[in-house]
Amino acid sequence: MSDSFDVVVIGGGPAGYPAAIRAAQNKLSVACIDEWKNRDGTAAFGGTCLNAGCIPSKALLESTELYHRAKEEFAAHGIKAPDVTVDVAQMQKRKGSIVKTMTQGILALFKAAGVTPLQGHGKLLSGHRVEFVGHDGTRRELTAKNIILASGSAPIELRSAPFQAPYIVDSWGALDFDSVPKRLGVIGAGVIGLELGSVWRRLGSEAVVLEALPDFLAIADQQLAKEALRGFKKQGLDVRLGAKVTGATVANGAVDVTYTDGKGEQKLTVDRLVVAIGRRPYTKDLLGPGTGVELDERGFIKVDHECRTGAEGVWAVGDCVRGPMLAHKGKEEGVMVADLIADRFAEVNYKTVPSVIYTAPEIAWVGLTEEQVKVGGKPYKVGVFPFLASGRARAMEQAQGFAKVIASKDDDEILGVHVIGPMAGELIAEAVLAMEYSASSEDLQRTIHAHPTLAEAIHEAALAADKRAIDSINR
Numbered sequence: 001m002s003d004s005f006d007v008v009v010i011g012g013g014p015a016g017y018p019a020a021i022r023a024a025q026n027k028l029s030v031a032c033i034d035e036w037k038n039r040d041g042t043a044a045f046g047g048t049c050l051n052a053g054c055i056p057s058k059a060l061l062e063s064t065e066l067y068h069r070a071k072e073e074f075a076a077h078g079i080k081a082p083d084v085t086v087d088v089a090q091m092q093k094r095k096g097s098i099v100k101t102m103t104q105g106i107l108a109l110f111k112a113a114g115v116t117p118l119q120g121h122g123k124l125l126s127g128h129r130v131e132f133v134g135h136d137g138t139r140r141e142l143t144a145k146n147i148i149l150a151s152g153s154a155p156i157e158l159r160s161a162p163f164q165a166p167y168i169v170d171s172w173g174a175l176d177f178d179s180v181p182k183r184l185g186v187i188g189a190g191v192i193g194l195e196l197g198s199v200w201r202r203l204g205s206e207a208v209v210l211e212a213l214p215d216f217l218a219i220a221d222q223q224l225a226k227e228a229l230r231g232f233k234k235q236g237l238d239v240r241l242g243a244k245v246t247g248a249t250v251a252n253g254a255v256d257v258t259y260t261d262g263k264g265e266q267k268l269t270v271d272r273l274v275v276a277i278g279r280r281p282y283t284k285d286l287l288g289p290g291t292g293v294e295l296d297e298r299g300f301i302k303v304d305h306e307c308r309t310g311a312e313g314v315w316a317v318g319d320c321v322r323g324p325m326l327a328h329k330g331k332e333e334g335v336m337v338a339d340l341i342a343d344r345f346a347e348v349n350y351k352t353v354p355s356v357i358y359t360a361p362e363i364a365w366v367g368l369t370e371e372q373v374k375v376g377g378k379p380y381k382v383g384v385f386p387f388l389a390s391g392r393a394r395a396m397e398q399a400q401g402f403a404k405v406i407a408s409k410d411d412d413e414i415l416g417v418h419v420i421g422p423m424a425g426e427l428i429a430e431a432v433l434a435m436e437y438s439a440s441s442e443d444l445q446r447t448i449h450a451h452p453t454l455a456e457a458i459h460e461a462a463l464a465a466d467k468r469a470i471d472s473i474n475r
């Protein structure tokens, strides 16, 4: 096998593997190195997202949401299901088989595209060289005109609550519980805390979420955040804001947590504690001496807007560089770099990266929040449409939440779209497309939306921005 390639990608997660495939589509010779190993020792492409992130969490969210709906909503439909029970082992088995199918699918995609998969550790050396050490210990030196670093991220550990499996765990640990913890503690009311807190709460855990900040979901539009917090509280998720964890110790098969809040020192005992306070870039043993690749003060690989590092022919994409830690952001960066290497036009529009939180109801947005628009000082208008007024949402028994469109008063440009409600993560795609093509709210207003669909909520919210909504009262 040749050790010389046009492109070598280090990292086979959602940033790295699409970069490898696109580079191969561009008729370049490509190798993709990935060191991921699952708990059973098997190697798998797909990185955090497919093995321990997006995919397994969505599998469990789907299963637990079905259980919750069977218990809480079927009766309203006239369906009697008094004996609905949960088989956690089967739920986990289903999750595992989805992950396996998806990760093995990457090898099939590589084969079809002509990408050489290499499973083991990759290290960038100077002079367009990469050291590869396979999982079987074999060592090779590869050369490549272009090298793409896509080494991803790892969970941040909290000094006051260090990981101690199976009691104090990160998100991967929380995805793998084999039974429902009676008392669950979660540190961090971010995306992971809310998604995984929801999973185990729906299955019956008494779930307490400790969030250090005084505001809930500070990154989201606050009208949405307020609605979301109301919903989570109703579901029994006990979110405690302004809570700073000072310690966590394992004793007698449980975790004693201490934290301070506005009222002073507090204590909490839980059976399992999940620490979900964010992730940090992962670059362990990635860079050899003299490569010219620099890290910033937070450990991210320094890149420009086109993901070029300071070293000629070396690029970096995904969670290991600045920007939101999202699979689709990494994918777009990987594909952009593979196209730029092949001298094709490519760019990533960071203004239209959507965010989705896959709770029930789902929360999704693109563009600016109302708070950010206010700070910008631009005159703006807002249209809100409640799902209570949507026939489809009512038919689904899912009429919580709303769609919100924020547009510029001067030229009607859409500045942000925010949705909390059923299938919000799917609905936001229309708003992303609209913003990508610089649509105005009038463009959305003039676009025909099928009836009855959830998407009509975005149509009506755009109309409401000009007080022309038909199916809700204009205020």
Ligand code: FAD
Pocket: 010, 011, 012, 013, 014, 015, 016, 033, 034, 035, 036, 037, 045, 046, 047, 048, 049, 050, 052, 053, 054, 055, 057, 120, 121, 122, 123, 150, 151, 152, 153, 171, 172, 192, 282, 284, 285, 286, 317, 318, 319, 320, 325, 326, 327, 328, 329, 330, 358
């Ligand atoms: P990673 O997926 O971390 O992949 C990096 C890969 O590189 C890994 O396989 C790693 O082993 C390998 N690697 C690292 N260093 C080396 C080396 N030196 N040599 C060889 N291989 C190496 N994002 C979403 O957009 N939607 C979601 O729904 C979502 N859900 C999530 C749920 C959870 C619980 C978690 C933890 C994350 C979730 N994310 C989600 C975030 C998403 O997983 C990340 O943004 C995404 O995986 C980043 O992709 P990446 O390719 O940059 O890094």
Ligand code: NAD
Pocket: 158, 187, 188, 189, 190, 191, 192, 193, 195, 210, 211, 212, 213, 243, 244, 245, 276, 277, 278, 279, 324, 325, 326, 355, 356, 357, 358
């Ligand atoms: P996050 O940044 O979303 O949330 C972390 C939360 O923890 C924040 O609210 C923060 O204020 C809080 N926090 C920080 N330190 C704390 C402390 N000491 N005590 C209490 N609270 C503290 O991070 P995450 O939830 O760990 O997720 C990590 C990354 O994975 C995120 O960047 C996210 O984008 C990504 N992810 C995305 C999805 C999705 O797209 N649906 C799902 C899961 C994860």
